Amino acid sequence: MTKTRIGIIGYGNLGRGVEAAITQNDDMELVAVFTRRAPESVSIQTAGVKVDHVDNAESYKDAIDVMVLCGGSATDLPEQVPHFAQWFNTVDSFDTHAKIPEFFDAADAVASKNDTVAIISVGWDPGLFSLNRLLGETVLPKGETYTFWGDGLSQGHSDAVRRIAGVKNAVQYTLPITEAVDRVRAGENPQLTTREKHARECFVVLEEGADAAAIEKEIKEMPNYFADYDTTVNFISEDELKANHSGMPHGGFVIRSGESGEGDKQILEFSLKLESNPMFTSSVLVAYARAAHKLAAKKDFGAKTVFDIPYGLLSPKSAAELRKELL
């Protein structure tokens, strides 16, 4: 068996997760990890795998089948995907929903010109949740689609709380509101406001002498992040934060509640319950890296999204095995 040879660019949580996910897949091997830091300062888990500077990546052109880009969506990926797609098939987890069309076009221009495959915006949202939103509205054209997130740690909201003066540390959880989820699952197709769908809960460690009441007020009234939600603020110690809030759980539900042609109520739901958000995203990235390699082998070049890729290409099994074992 020829293995799919993977490179990783960026060694944060996602990069580490991709490295770990590769060990679960016998048909894949990690060739190198690329970093902007001094390579000798980065130590990875897998014995015998090279850590190299990102500027040297081009020289691995013939040694790597798919480069998994593990940078951030704000600045890393918009620069890195068009850059590395000139030499490599790529997979990324770009998740700034509003900018996906322009990101796709930039990736497609480079990938189409250079005969590479660039699969963009892979993960669970965007990603698996998007697939189920598409499936729901297509199979049940008459109906409503609901996406709920949580219970889960939101990095962006945690950061927003940490930036408040007097806050030493903080985490924020997004919580779907059970009553709303139950109404949707019961097929009521309710109109729900932002406040009715999700609540927010913060665990905050204060700097010494900070004004708890003022900070709680500042959090709850913060526009965009908290003002439109019912927010609970808990003040805890740094020890308690470390002990109970170090994980990165997340998840959620996509629910399509609709009617088929003769008026029968039909409900479709896809849900995830994740102990680690980045580790799951990494697992999805690795499955799509396999698909990128197969697409390139078929000379089906250019930028792609999860919508363009049949599930069969994600699997190490042959089409005949899949039909026999899983259909």
Add this chain to the structure above:
Amino acid sequence: MTKTRIGIIGYGNLGRGVEAAITQNDDMELVAVFTRRAPESVSIQTAGVKVDHVDNAESYKDAIDVMVLCGGSATDLPEQVPHFAQWFNTVDSFDTHAKIPEFFDAADAVASKNDTVAIISVGWDPGLFSLNRLLGETVLPKGETYTFWGDGLSQGHSDAVRRIAGVKNAVQYTLPITEAVDRVRAGENPQLTTREKHARECFVVLEEGADAAAIEKEIKEMPNYFADYDTTVNFISEDELKANHSGMPHGGFVIRSGESGEGDKQILEFSLKLESNPMFTSSVLVAYARAAHKLAAKKDFGAKTVFDIPYGLLSPKSAAELRKELL
């Protein structure tokens, strides 16, 4: 917009459902319904649509883009798919899991030779459930997959009860056992016996003078169908059966409970709650009929399964619209 022109072969529950689903999709139109009965004896819902004898189908070769085959898996589809795939792109809901490989090969031989597309085994199981089984084991290679069915009416089991002497009418429901589902959702990865996963409940109308106790015993001890399950038998009147048990609800769950690369527990679930099993299957068939038309337009001929078809092809929206609206 050029509409996808659909023909239906077989006008039972599924055929009627396909007809109704087409009315929910502006980009599709029903051209004709084909039947083995005398065409004038079959009246359909859609005004202006022809009912013709199945033997005349060939003459619609240029008028129909996709033929949806709505016969049964036991005898109709193994004969009809290879027959009609010589002239038409086809979609079917063949659901005899064990015979899928040979069914696929027969369809593929004809479709490949005649430049048509034959999408086989479409629906929810096989179909959407199969897709989620594949996704689960691919994204989380270390873990267990569980499929639970129900609450739902099982046609095969209802028929088995009806065949017992002294039974006038009957329906049988398959019920997933809540405790087992809860353990799986909690990530326990239990080993479950057949009896621990599903229970069966029968509602039986007796012929006058029939021996209830003997019939209950015969049901509960019936090999394959009931002996391996905890079965409840309720005797009711014909009126009660008609009033409360005329629907065809079904559904179920596919759950993948696994660990990502660093040992974090990750759970993926896909579930359906269907008021009408055949009407939902029909809705899925129609979405895949659209995909069959698109594949044929790209000259991607031959037999296909749901594993071979990207979700994007199911939708009437363009790839750019999907990226903008749903990713």
